[in-house]
Amino acid sequence: MYHALLDFGYKQYNQRMCGIGGYLGPASHSALMDTARTLASSLHHRGPDANDVFIDAADGNNPGLALAHTRLSILDLSELGAQPMSSADQHFTISYNGELYNYLELRQELIDAGRQFVSESDTEVVLQALIHWGEAALSRFNGMFALALWDANERTLTLARDRFGIKPLYYTYNDERLVFASEIQSLLSVDALDRRLSLQGFYEYLYFGNALGSETLFRDCSKLPAGSVLTLSPGQPPELRTFWNPEQQALETHTEQEAVANIRQHLSNSVKRHLVSDVPVGLFLSGGLDSSTLCALASEHYEGQLATYSVDFSGSSAHSELDVAREVAKCFGTEHHELNVTYDNLESLLDKMTTAHSQPFGDAANIPLYLLTEQLPDSVKVVLQGDGGDEIFGGYKRYRLLEHARLCQLICSLPLMRRELPLPTSVLRRGHRMLKALGSASDAERCARLLTEEPGDNAVMELISEPLRGKLMGHDPFRRYQEVVSTLPDKVRNDPQQLMLWTDTRILLPDHFLEKVDRSTMANSVEVRVPFLDTELTDYVMSLPAKLKLQGSSKNLLRKAMADQLPDSVLHGPKYGFGVPYVEWLRGPLAAYAKERLFADNSLMAELFDQKALQRLWDDHMSGSADRGFMIYKLLMFALWAERFNVTLE
The missing domain is CATH 3.60.20.10 (Aminohydrolase, N-terminal nucleophile (Ntn) domain)
Incomplete structure (x- = not known):
């Protein structure tokens, strides 16, 4: 040896x-x-x-x-x-x-x-x-x-x-x-x-x-x-x-008062554990409920003055929570920093993200996270972040919509709903997509369709070249959802809200959000810790029934656990994420670059995709008649990856 x-x-x-x-x-x-x-x-x-x-x-x-x-x-x-x-x-x-x-x-x-x-x-x-x-x-x-x-x-x-x-x-x-x-x-x-x-x-x-x-x-x-x-x-x-796996959790009955008190204690213990380090620890502070919760509790336990970091996306039309982040930082006396992020040299940025993931990754929110960690001081090796709060406490709108899943199934069984309807606005098209997703025939399909923005199977398959369609039809894009749902007990499968919560911890968290966090931050040599995914905390919170988490408002229990510490602007403010204007980029500074990559001759793109359907997709988006920005962005990142790593079909 x-x-x-x-x-x-x-x-x-x-x-x-x-x-x-x-x-x-x-x-x-x-x-x-x-x-x-x-x-x-x-x-x-x-x-x-x-x-x-x-x-x-x-x-x-x-x-x-x-x-x-x-x-x-x-x-x-x-x-x-x-x-x-x-x-x-x-x-x-x-x-x-x-x-x-x-x-x-x-x-x-x-x-x-x-x-x-x-x-x-x-x-x-x-x-x-x-x-x-x-x-x-x-x-x-x-x-x-x-x-x-x-x-x-x-x-x-x-x-x-x-x-x-x-x-x-x-x-x-x-x-x-x-x-x-x-x-x-x-x-x-x-x-x-x-x-x-x-x-x-x-x-x-x-x-x-x-x-x-x-x-x-x-x-x-x-x-x-x-x-x-x-x-x-x-x-x-x-x-x-x-x-x-979460099916090992036994759902337990607690009063709201008991749950709130226990959650507060588990949260405090978790944050204290996650601060253990022989090097300085910082905190990403967005001004939202999750990061503000971490800020409040970390300020109690951290030896010295906690450093917090917020991001200012200059030139972005996205909503800014900087004012709320400043209020939270002032409330808890942190050493607060606002890092200015600009989307200069987008082509180089996309290339860096392709290299960081070594796969195409369709969520553009990895870009601001990468830019944010790029600007952190060299002394900051460890940062706390609020990932996991939405999945274990019930922070997404779809969890509340799932209360009506059975009604949606009845509506979607009507002959009219089985047809592709020509809806005039993006809001109506999104509503129609969500209704059909909620009304899916199977539990696994419902969970899967709520997590995709694609309007239907035809919208995906029509993009594929004729020779490849037959091969692709032998695969199931929802296979992972079928696998996960099939392992869950009937009492969970019969509760659409509980099923979605547990499924998200098995698929959405590891395969999407945590992959995004690791690749975007490790590319700049920063370790991110996620206190909401502490073992003792998640063991307890995941044992609570979904209805207890969702009654009254999203993240009901978390809001009440932190009610005596956080400002009203956080407790009752709207939820925002990283607003990355990739739709605008594809109609503006990235348009020529994206079109060249999508329609390149002698490339894997030409082999995989029907060029006429791809052109219709592009024209619809560029004309504004449809918002197909997400699909185009996914295809662009796929094209960059295939070119960067010399990927072949056979």
């Missing part, structure tokens, strides 16, 4: 975030070392304060292993926390990306059980916990993580990802070898992928702007699903198991 500290010429502490990668398969020692070095180099922007590799060479018929790690030192800045980290007897070695917020409690449990420690790092706690409790340790972890554990005696590799998928992990496998990494571009860097398009991932992307579940848009690349474990043992195919 071999450890090597690598020096790629980076200035100490200039790069941040953590990344892991590895190879298991037949290879010489030198080939393993080359692979590990390449993987570490490809992950340098996720760190490091240090770069290290671990090699366990092939022995007879046993495969060889290479582990690579790039390190951001948040806890225990000494070399005792360096990775990959091996047990004292060299039996187990771990490469781990993440933060464990209950590591001190688990460490004490393990000490009481006779385990010995040589560092103060949470990595050693994770390693010792997995040795002591086995796979059951994963359910004990309160934090975010993606990890690889090597059992040298059994020649077995185990990969695992946290329950909500906050930290990413991708892999590719054939009969000879498995390669994994925090990012797809790392797999490409060691020529582990053949760059063919996944039709299943592509079909999902056209509806949702991203692939779902284990799918990616590369045919031979899989994403380890949130809350899952993958084990590869000699002579066996990979075994994929789930260690957590």
Whole structure:
């Protein structure tokens, strides 16, 4: 076995975030070392304060292993926390990306059980916990993580990802070898992928702007699903198991008063845990309910003056919440900063986002998040953000609309509703789409259609070239929703609101929002923590019935839990998100650039899409007769990705 500290010429502490990668398969020692070095180099922007590799060479018929790690030192800045980290007897070695917020409690449990420690790092706690409790340790972890554990005696590799998928992990496998990494571009860097398009991932992307579940848009690349474990043992195919899903939660009865008091305590504990760090921690403050809640509670627990950051989108027509953010910052005495973000050089920005995701990503909200973290001071390594609040507390309008799902099904069964209606305004078209989604025949289809802006199946399929339509019809863009809904108990499936809440935690959070957060921020070497997804908090809130969360107003329980601390402008103000004017861009500064990419000759776009239908889509949007901006933006990002990574159909 071999450890090597690598020096790629980076200035100490200039790069941040953590990344892991590895190879298991037949290879010489030198080939393993080359692979590990390449993987570490490809992950340098996720760190490091240090770069290290671990090699366990092939022995007879046993495969060889290479582990690579790039390190951001948040806890225990000494070399005792360096990775990959091996047990004292060299039996187990771990490469781990993440933060464990209950590591001190688990460490004490393990000490009481006779385990010995040589560092103060949470990595050693994770390693010792997995040795002591086995796979059951994963359910004990309160934090975010993606990890690889090597059992040298059994020649077995185990990969695992946290329950909500906050930290990413991708892999590719054939009969000879498995390669994994925090990012797809790392797999490409060691020529582990053949760059063919996944039709299943592509079909999902056209509806949702991203692939779902284990799918990616590369045919031979899989994403380890949130809350899952993958084990590869000699002579066996990979075994994929789930260690957590929301259906393990038992719905409990609480009075509103009990729930509000418990939520307040769990929130306070969560924020306190998420502030543990040996480096400064900041907070993204939008002025909305979620970030303002974090600001209020973090200000109570943070040692020193909390630094908060808001964004000013100059030149954007989107609504600004700067005034509310200023009010909240003043209320809690934070060191407040307003970062000015401009959308200059859009073409370069889109190229950066394509590289950061290594896949097309259809949500333009990743752009302001990237620009925001780009402007943070170098001293800020860790930032708190409010993701997860909407999904666990019920913050979206669709949750309240689902109260009428059964009525909508009856309305949609009428012959008139089965026809495509020529509706004159975008508001009517959106209302018609939402009504049909709410009235979908199956639970899974209803959940899926509420999460896509596409007006119907014809609007998607008519864009596809004739030779490809038959192949695509063999796939189901809603397959992941079918998989998730089928695992849920009848009492949840019979409650459309509860079903949507739990489904969003399995699909929308890991596959969309948390992917957006990780890629957009890690590209600028910033670690984002999400206190709303704390294990103890989510265990409690997800056990509460949907009606208790949604009665009176969205996020009813969260608003009441924070009623004595937050200003009325936050508690009763409207909900806004990052308003990215991509629709305006496509009719203005991006128009020529987008048209050139969409209609390029001899490209994958020409092979996949019907050119006449694509032209109609473009003309309708440019003339203003229809708003097809979201589809055009998705197609533009797909075209940039296919060109950037030389993707082929076959």
